[in-house]
Amino acid sequence: MKSRILGIALTTTALAGAANAADLRMSWWGGDSRHIATQEALAACGEKHGHSIKPEFTGFSGHFEKLATQIAGGTEADIMQVNWPWLPIFSANGDGFADLSEYSDTIDLSNWSDEQIEAGTIKGALNGLPVSTTGRLFVFNKTTWDEAGLELPETWEDLMAAGPVFAEKLGEDYYPFEGIGLDAALLVTLVGTQRTGKPLIDAETNEVLWSQEELTDAINFYQSMVDNHVIEAWRDRAASGVNALQENPDWTSGKIAGTYQWDSTYFKISDPLEEGQELAYTDLLTQEGQETPGIYRKASMVFAISANSDNPEAAAEVLNCLLNEEEGVAALGSTRGVPASNAAREQLLEAGAIEPVQIEAQNLVLEAEGPKIHPFMEHPDVRSVMSDSLELFAYGEIDAETAAEEILYGIEETLEDVDS
């Protein structure tokens, strides 16, 4: 696999040296399959439009820092894959990236809905085009749940009841669910959103909408899952190192039998499972008296063009090819999830290039309701204060009220910093 990536990289780079209409660069993060597919797509689109495109790819870890450094130095690639929540960070006034609406003659913007276009728009400038839409979903290890003699849960109550059954029937080291770090923060966010019907941060006004009591309530609910043997205690889970879920042996063996993850990560978490283990999605768990299902849905990533690009028109041609044209779409396949572009989605569906499980998950994400997500929910400082405070709470260093107070204070401070 590695040699294939290297081979394609060398070929693409060699093409880049040839005389062409424009010499471009494109950067992205991802895994091996995305790296290969994107380079093949760049080769196809480059050939079609007479441009050469040098690939620059990394894993997700560290990509934000790399991009930040490049943008600060004005050396970013012409075409960039940008995480949607990063758009307002790099382009607070909408001028951090090229305004793609200026290239509407080249890019067929009719392939995206108004909502999707709005998601990529900052202060009236279309800074990025959504590549796909993603959301957090519940996915369970059906094999383990079957062994415990339980149906997959539909409500939080079902999940809560499963904890003791797992411990009794399968052993103390079996858990029906998991969640520390960011996952814990998003679980608390989901529970609170369902109960209050409000997002934590208002996407329109930049205001924190939850009271300290409401957040405390959601944090206490998280703790009740730990107390009921639903989620392994933070301290014990951390004993395995800071491994990603898919690297955790308890996940791959089925001892951890449920998680709350982006639908676009299905293959990442399903591939390492031991043979015979089966994953299944469910609707979002519900609770009595909930105000909303509370789906956490967002553009998973966008493609953007550098505001400093010497060849924005050529970059727009390549971008359109990758997202809308047959050659680019076929090569990229579903390596970035189910495409947001209508043309790409229809093409891939017709070709059978999207796995049924991806379609099922995408439908769950698109059909569920929930308040609009503010991109600053994933601002590094917001993420940090939520994870740090929840960790302190989980280790018994502070109580739920204090954790809630610190989280709300930290978020408000971040929002003030951004506003100023």
Added chain:
Amino acid sequence: MGGDSKYLGLWYVSPYLIGLALFTAFPFVASFYLSFTDYDLLSRPEFVGLENYQKLFTRDRTFDKSLKVTLIYVFTTVPLKLIFALFIAVVLNYRLKAINLFRTAYYVPSILGGSVAIAVLWRYIFADTGLVNMVITGLGGEPINWFGDPNNALFTITLLRCWQFGSAMVIFLAALQSVDRSLYEAAAIDGAGPWQIFRYITLPLITPVIFFNLIMQTVQAFQEFNGPYIITQGGPLKSTYLLPLYIYDEAFKSFDMGYASAIAWVLFVIIMVLTLIAFWSSKKWVYYAGDKRS
């Protein structure tokens, strides 16, 4: 350019000097200026005077915690590593069979030690189901929560750094081999035992090298990044959140390059003060050849 040109030497070293100026001296000076600014990488730095330093010393609990962790780490790691490196160097100074093989084997970790791959390996070795706990439970003990317990996590990072004792060991070994053997023979004739020989002959004669290793290892320990970044990411409860991690997070995650520069300068001053103290104290315990004091 003629061979006798007085600028020839300068010409030869110019690549290094240009690199030094561009990649060390300029960032060094620039970071000092930036430490007095509010700089988010994306817009122009704005001069804010001593605001960053004020915040650092008056209301930043994370800095307090990180500084404390860093000092514990340095004052634990450096002595442990030096003692271990010296001990192995003494053992490898004996004329054993296949001694070169042993010397190479002990040196290898220091080549690999700073790498990302070894940090990942370390994570697996000390995981709850890792090799170390397998040995402990095999011997009848209870498994230890190395990464999840804030009291243990820093220790695993310390062990990783100590494991990279090879470069210090090689320098110790060279120093041990340069000790005049006639001194040992004279001491043996006078009835000195191995410990007395080590304590009163070997140790004093290698103090310049101990001093050198002490300074180098201290500076390196203050700059530790890879281990905690990859193994624990500073957790749990920031128990392994060394200052370089904090600087990195502030600069590249929070986009507060001005504040990160201020932390970096505080770190620099700490290293500088400790180095000066070490130099000052060296007059009392480091013996150089020809020194008349003893």
